[in-house]
Amino acid sequence: MSDRQQVTNARGERIAIVAGLRTPFAKQATAFHGVSALDMGKMVVNELLSRSELDPKLVEQLVYGQVVQMPAAPNIAREIVLGTGMDVSTDAYSVTRACATSFQSTVNIAESIMTGNIEVGIAGGADSSSVLPIGVSKKLAHALVDLTKARTFGQKLAIFRRLGLKDLLPVPPAVAEYSTGLSMGQTAEQMAKSHGISRADQDALAHRSHSLAAETWASGVLRNEVMVAHVPPYKSFIEQDNNIRANSELESYAKLRPVFDRKHGTVTAANSTPLTDGASAILLMSEGKAKALGYTPIGYIKSYAFAAIDVWEDMLMGPSYATPLALKRAGMQLEDLTLIEMHEAFAAQALANMKMFASKKFAQEKLGQSRAIGDIDMTRFNVLGGSIAYGHPFAATGARLITQMCNELKRRGGGTGLTTACAAGGLGAAMILEVE
Numbered sequence: 001m002s003d004r005q006q007v008t009n010a011r012g013e014r015i016a017i018v019a020g021l022r023t024p025f026a027k028q029a030t031a032f033h034g035v036s037a038l039d040m041g042k043m044v045v046n047e048l049l050s051r052s053e054l055d056p057k058l059v060e061q062l063v064y065g066q067v068v069q070m071p072a073a074p075n076i077a078r079e080i081v082l083g084t085g086m087d088v089s090t091d092a093y094s095v096t097r098a099c100a101t102s103f104q105s106t107v108n109i110a111e112s113i114m115t116g117n118i119e120v121g122i123a124g125g126a127d128s129s130s131v132l133p134i135g136v137s138k139k140l141a142h143a144l145v146d147l148t149k150a151r152t153f154g155q156k157l158a159i160f161r162r163l164g165l166k167d168l169l170p171v172p173p174a175v176a177e178y179s180t181g182l183s184m185g186q187t188a189e190q191m192a193k194s195h196g197i198s199r200a201d202q203d204a205l206a207h208r209s210h211s212l213a214a215e216t217w218a219s220g221v222l223r224n225e226v227m228v229a230h231v232p233p234y235k236s237f238i239e240q241d242n243n244i245r246a247n248s249e250l251e252s253y254a255k256l257r258p259v260f261d262r263k264h265g266t267v268t269a270a271n272s273t274p275l276t277d278g279a280s281a282i283l284l285m286s287e288g289k290a291k292a293l294g295y296t297p298i299g300y301i302k303s304y305a306f307a308a309i310d311v312w313e314d315m316l317m318g319p320s321y322a323t324p325l326a327l328k329r330a331g332m333q334l335e336d337l338t339l340i341e342m343h344e345a346f347a348a349q350a351l352a353n354m355k356m357f358a359s360k361k362f363a364q365e366k367l368g369q370s371r372a373i374g375d376i377d378m379t380r381f382n383v384l385g386g387s388i389a390y391g392h393p394f395a396a397t398g399a400r401l402i403t404q405m406c407n408e409l410k411r412r413g414g415g416t417g418l419t420t421a422c423a424a425g426g427l428g429a430a431m432i433l434e435v436e
């Protein structure tokens with residue numbers, strides 16, 4: 001089998017990213033408080049269709065994802081189709097790959113186009129940290145099921161007697177690994193310690209992220225890819241990401257106390273992504289269809305790869321495993337890339353991955369290759385700032401990275417760009433995009 005990946009349909013046409021759009025990203029319980037991921041998903045898909053002036057009937061498939069699932073609407077993709085002006089016959093299904101979910105939905109649509117099953121599709125993802133499926137304790141859930149079977153008052157009373165007061169408390173979903181119980185922040189702490197990532201370096205990366213993102217917003221370039229979101233019940237709107245700190249002082253980062261290891265830790269609110277609400281979407285077509293409909297694509301998918309590693313150690317190291325695969329499949333080396341965009345879950349995680357990109361030892365021992373992935377040139381890395389500043393509505397981030405990369409490459413006159421993300425479950429995603 002060849003290492004190279006042919007990201008085309010049977011006619012040899014590339015997979016075109018015709019347009020990408022997102023809502024502004026808002027910190028938990030701020031502008032999108034009370035607005036579900038589904039509602040944000042509907043907003044962004046509606047606006048994408050309207051801005052693209054595309055007849056919704058032409059969209060043959062919509063693949064969408066949400067990391068924090070809402071039990072009331074488990075197939076968010078189909079609800080988006082039914083809740084927007086889309087044709088009811090548009091096929092729709094939902095996927096999850098934790099923080100790399102919209103990489104996955106993009107690949108699903110791309111693969112549907114590659115096989116010739118469809119010519120036009122929409123991918124994306126949305127998450128809300130403000131509208132959550134707040135659950136009940138295991139004991140209460142057990143009792144509630146038993147109650148439906150109890151016939152007599154005495155049987156019902158006996159079931160209630162099994163419960164203590166604390167069993168009645170609501171249980172919010174944890175941002176933690178199911179199999180290890182470790183929170184993402186604890187994993188970031190673990191990675192900072194095992195890879196010797198200092199607090200100062202983490203704060204400096206976070207500060208860089210905010211400064212670049214603030215400059216990017218000030219330049220106006222994000223207006224093309226970030227919609228103004230009118231927030232139900234339509235008395236307010238949000239037009240810009242609200243986590244970004246313009247003119248923040250690096251000294252103020254150093255003052256914060258670590259969150260996940262209060263005594264010996266280095267991971268703080270400033271060098272972590274915040275809990276965020278937001279949605280994104282991408283319109284994909286075969287190159288021929290895009291041309292026939294008169295669109296100029298913003299980019300094409302050159303290669304992609306997913307990887308999976310252990311969850312007990314270095315769980316957020318996915319980019320260091322997925323990137324070499326995507327590079328190999330594109331027939332490229334890291335230094336050939338015009339730009340690199342890595343999801344910053346935590347500064348410690350991004351810095352540990354950057355360190356492993358440069359490590360020959362890591363390449364030999366973990367990847368079975370003699371050469372390091374490559375040194376990251378900071379003038380090409382997260383040039384518009386990263387997730388620490390923009391925020392990270394889990395399922396929406398991949399599509400943000402892809403769209404932002406295509407548009408930035410275009411502004412620079414074209415080239416190739418890597419987008420990569422770590423994800424819970426020890427997963428990693430990487431996609432190389434080419435722009436003319």
Ligand SMILES: CC(=O)SCCNC(=O)CCNC(=O)[C@H](O)C(C)(C)COP(=O)(O)OP(=O)(O)OC[C@H]1O[C@@H](n2cnc3c(N)ncnc32)[C@H](O)[C@@H]1OP(=O)(O)O
Pocket residue numbers: 099175184185210245248252253256259268269270271272273274275316344345346392422423424
């Ligand atoms: C694959 C993956 O992507 S894994 C990642 C998944 N995502 C996560 O796990 C989310 C991680 N993040 C979190 O859980 C939360 O954001 C936390 C726990 C780190 C912080 O939560 P909170 O304490 O609610 O953050 P909050 O925004 O209130 O900030 C705390 C303080 O730090 C301050 N602060 C935050 N950022 C900065 C900054 N850049 N500079 C200076 N001060 C800052 C805030 O102003 C606030 O100060 P105050 O208490 O005086 O008001």
